[in-house]
Amino acid sequence: MTVNRVGLVVHGGRAEAQAAAGAVRDWCAEHAVECTDIDVWQEGARHSARAEVDAAGDPDLIVTLGGDGTFLRGARLAAENDALVLGVDLGRVGFLTEVPAPAVRAALDAVREERITVESRMLLTMRASCRLEVPAQMEALMRYGRGPMLPPPRVRVDCAAGGDWGVALNVTALNDVVLEKLARDRQVSVAVYLAGRLLACYSADALLVATPTGSTAYSFAAGGPVVSPRAEALVFTPVAPHMVFNRSVVAAPDEPVALRVLERSGQAAVSIDGQLRGVLSPGDWIGVYAAPRRLKAVRLGPMDFYGRLRERMNLTDAPAALADGRAAPLWPMTSPRPADLAHLALPGAPDVTADRPPGGTPPPA
Ligand SMILES: NC(=O)c1ccc[n+]([C@@H]2O[C@H](COP(=O)([O-])OP(=O)(O)OC[C@H]3O[C@@H](n4cnc5c(N)ncnc54)[C@H](O)[C@@H]3O)[C@@H](O)[C@H]2O)c1
Numbered sequence: 001m002t003v004n005r006v007g008l009v010v011h012g013g014r015a016e017a018q019a020a021a022g023a024v025r026d027w028c029a030e031h032a033v034e035c036t037d038i039d040v041w042q043e044g045a046r047h048s049a050r051a052e053v054d055a056a057g058d059p060d061l062i063v064t065l066g067g068d069g070t071f072l073r074g075a076r077l078a079a080e081n082d083a084l085v086l087g088v089d090l091g092r093v094g095f096l097t098e099v100p101a102p103a104v105r106a107a108l109d110a111v112r113e114e115r116i117t118v119e120s121r122m123l124l125t126m127r128a129s130c131r132l133e134v135p136a137q138m139e140a141l142m143r144y145g146r147g148p149m150l151p152p153p154r155v156r157v158d159c160a161a162g163g164d165w166g167v168a169l170n171v172t173a174l175n176d177v178v179l180e181k182l183a184r185d186r187q188v189s190v191a192v193y194l195a196g197r198l199l200a201c202y203s204a205d206a207l208l209v210a211t212p213t214g215s216t217a218y219s220f221a222a223g224g225p226v227v228s229p230r231a232e233a234l235v236f237t238p239v240a241p242h243m244v245f246n247r248s249v250v251a252a253p254d255e256p257v258a259l260r261v262l263e264r265s266g267q268a269a270v271s272i273d274g275q276l277r278g279v280l281s282p283g284d285w286i287g288v289y290a291a292p293r294r295l296k297a298v299r300l301g302p303m304d305f306y307g308r309l310r311e312r313m314n315l316t317d318a319p320a321a322l323a324d325g326r327a328a329p330l331w332p333m334t335s336p337r338p339a340d341l342a343h344l345a346l347p348g349a350p351d352v353t354a355d356r357p358p359g360g361t362p363p364p365a
């Protein structure tokens with residue numbers, strides 16, 4: 001895989017991330033690969049993904065050095081440029097990142113020598129009744145240690161706009177699109193439509209639409225299902241709905257989920273992958289659906305999603321079950337698979353000596 005230009009997205013507040021960025025710059029210099037820092041927020045402002053990748057000279061590989069938030073920022077840029085993204089794990093959870101920091105040079109070698117696989121991840125995009133905007137006074141409130149805000153998403157000029165169909169927005173969300181109450185003490189009232197049909201009207205703290213990747217983020221915290229990132233689906237999850245029907249609904253990728261703020265509701269904030277991008281007033285709506293574009297994530301080996309889920313979410317076993325026996329590996333994978341199992345996606349034998357699954361960082365001592 002020819003990599004000519006690397007874009008670096010670094011967690012500015014972490015010394016280990018700065019050190020690992022130095023290793024990436026050295027590797028690039030040794031291999032005559034251009035390397036540019038992106039998203040450094042030095043001017044106290046943030047730019048559209050297009051402006052950032054243009055300024056970085058059109059990178060074909062984005063390397064993120066930080067945690068999941070840093071990976072999400074890099075994924076937004078990679079999706080804009082159809083570039084590969086490689087996440088180096090320097091965060092607290094590291095659910096989305098791929099390689100531990102000491103392995104970053106080896107990972108770049110693997111990319112260069114085409115010893116990687118490229119995992120395709122579903123992204124969300126959206127339409128809205130109007131262009132999204134954030135009132136000026138909110139920007140100051142949002143700067144509580146989260147850094148400057150992203151600008152509102154651009155309206156796409158390549159799509160028809162207007163009338164009942166609203167405007168198409170230049171959005172690619174890897175995790176989720178969240179509509180939440182703006183006033184701390186007032187829920188939002190929202191009509192929820194699946195595939196154009198009313199499901200129900202909700203009064204809730206928030207309503208969110210997640211990808212399979214995002215199913216383990218906010219949706220998970222709100223009681224939503226864990227969905228394999230290899231699946232194709234939209235997960236609708238309400239957060240603290242004041243009503244009897246409080247379940248998630250898992251929709252097909254071609255079934256959009258739309259949320260319309262009801263006429264006497266309070267205003268609602270729209271966050272995309274955890275970043276506030278707009279405020280909706282009563283009557284406004286957003287429609288969320290699978291983007292035609294996919295994220296191209298670098299994998300050094302097969303993704304062991306369920307091993308990662310158990311490890312990084314610290315899943316614990318029932319005390320009674322622990323007392324009743326040890327869970328032996330199901331299929332040890334030491335002999336060839338029977339023909340009727342040949343088509344199944346099964347990772348290799350688990351590395352029982354590792355503290356974290358392959359590709360992960362050992363937990364702090
Ligand atoms: N109550 C909640 O859990 C809650 C509330 C708001 C936002 N979020 C999530 O935070 C995301 C933004 O991440 P951030 O790091 O910038 O915010 P953040 O710093 O507030 O971190 C949220 C947590 O979610 C983890 N995380 C992020 N994406 C994940 C994923 N796909 N699977 C598993 N864990 C994941 C992060 O490691 C972190 O521990 C949003 O997309 C949203 O899903 C979660």
Ligand SMILES: Nc1ncnc2c1ncn2[C@@H]1O[C@H](COP(=O)(O)OP(=O)(O)OP(=O)(O)O)[C@@H](O)[C@H]1O
Nearest residue numbers: 010011012066067068069070091092093145146147
């Ligand atoms: N490049 C940067 N420049 C300035 N500040 C940054 C930069 N990257 C991160 N930060 C600061 O650190 C905060 C947390 O960043 P982020 O959400 O990306 O963390 P993370 O990568 O998810 O790490 P963790 O997994 O530990 O949460 C940001 O809101 C910002 O205040």
